[in-house]
Amino acid sequence: MTPKDETPARVGVFGLLGSGNLGNDGSLEAVLRYLRAEHPEAVVDALCGGPEAVTARFGIPATRLHWYRGEYRTASRAAAIAGKGVGKLVDVYRTAAWVRRHDVVIVPGMGVLEATLPLRPWGFPYSLFLLCASGRLLGTRVALVSVGAARIKSRPTRALVRWSARLAAHRSYRDAQSRDAMRAMGVDTARDEVYPDLAFFLPAPRASEPTGTRGTVCLGVMDFHGGNDDRARAEEIYRRYLDGTITFVRTLVAEGRPVRLLTGDECDLSVVEAILDAVDSPLVTAAEPASLADLMHEMAAADTVVAVRYHNLICALKTGTPVLALSYAAKSEALMERMGVGAYCHPAREVDADRLLEQFRELEKHAAEVRQTLAERNRVATDQLAQQFTALTTTLFPANSHAHAPRKAR
Template structure:
């Protein structure tokens, strides 16, 4: 007897076999810019592509083509051309208010995309304007999507995050890009609803788990845990408000308030004898770690960085993080995680760690609800430290119960990951 799922998959495979599959695939995204979640989204999608389409030629348009090219052994090109070394060109570009440089970037985008069959934007929160004005990431995406449209090359969003978009020019550009897309799938219902609010018909488009759920998790650490104190992972973020993003804005109030509250929370954990491991999700978050270390030091606690000394001196620790694999490895050393960055939260849930989210947009709340922890979410700009302490105590008291809830939902999540891959193969790959 053949079940319905098998029949559906067989029909999808037959449909895919009847059409011409794209052989020259271009990936686009803010990869190589220091955000470990973005880079992990690319890695996860490449893992799928190489399993499903080993015959395909893959290229990537990204922030740091040298780093991405070396890491993944693929051809790469920067989203924008680096500044010319020609002094005459630089002068002319300056006098033209950079219009010459912008026209040159349009030309190179069109020239590059003409060689491809399809452009895919895998994961990430591309359709928003966090920390960027209209001439930043929004314009870069608009230029490449418009170039693909001019070349007749399909432009697709795979498991994308969308919204919010505050600037009206950014909203116009990103709405245009989303409307032009040949295919869209979303990583949460919030993103799908946001595009629908812009007047885009998303009624037949699907929501699937974030692409990073495809990545393997580290093996459990070996060794005894008898004498190990309870360890709380605290994921930090250099957050200065939606418009400023990671940059220190003219008003430092948002960042300072967040750090002071997190410093109080970390100190309360240390005072209760817990071990605290500080986590990051982007290179810029090193500043937040440093500031928490300074606050802890004022209360008599020492932040241990790098090589760890004997156990008794390890109450407040941090280690280098250069990828989401480092994040997961370090989370495997924790009992409960409190995190701000979306992919810190995803990593904690992937490892079935009871988690509290301190989010700066709705994507955190969405993934927490999907994994059964929707009641343990706060907003970064309305952070309540007392509630944080209460929620942490609740998770610690019933840790096994919440781990079981997460694991049950993780099993369903992995099935949905497979369904996403089947739809991609039947629809666009």
């Protein structure tokens, strides 16, 4: 409880939350679980991409991240371009005013320090810089918690990301290569720690016991066109990824295997529709997950998972279901390696259906030992995240630090 003479901590959460990306919202859910367990007196609200969705789902007040509502739509007309420009100036004051109302602002996970997917410097990197600069100027502690980072070639984006990290009061990363990337971009990371992704703190259903018969394969899809450096060949990358995936699904269906298509973001629905159109079979069905919990329930019931999106992989790993990663960035390979299944990765930019099938069959052959490995690594990940939250309490809430660790997710 908070002493009567002590004002409850005012905590803000920040990011592209409530915008349709299940992984981002899962990271927020993990942080809110921590705050509600360890700091129930804290007054929490959000500055985010989808405030209505965040309030409806998580029950906290939320403010729209951008003044200009068309921020992430392509601007071709003069009015739209002017609107974006004015919005950038208005957001300076809006962000500072929001930050000023808080003692602490937490950026929960997400790849906020990377550009592995198409990204413009004046989009989210600019917003993150405004947040961190406002925090430093106004005395509000900004914490980047278990975030992802990667070396960035674009000079404007790299500069914004570097200064955002430097201005934050606390930084931790979801893998060692993220910390290495920030060090390579000129950030002093000597006191920064590495912990697992926040989604590993969420509760997960137990994976179904193998029945001895070949059951459902969950296929996590993605509207994948490469990253920031692949814009010139984006359509070629997408076509190769989609064609290879369709061939993979057709082969499974020919063998009588049920295939369950899963998304991780609203934009992935177009890929689901393309696969359903190309493979006309009752064995191929699609789910509409609304959260990481929904994804985990789907994957826990499957024999095997093949997935692209980073948090789809985490859901499979968390449930202990054997998973093969269609890797679109080094972070996926680092995640699989950390969980002891680094051999089961296939490049999303260069999908080779024959090689993919070969790796899939090898994974199923060793499914029992994979499940055992994942059970052991999940215990370690949960313990490490509990340690992070204890450290976070000491750093961000020194007046009411607890001697005990946060409750572990089951």
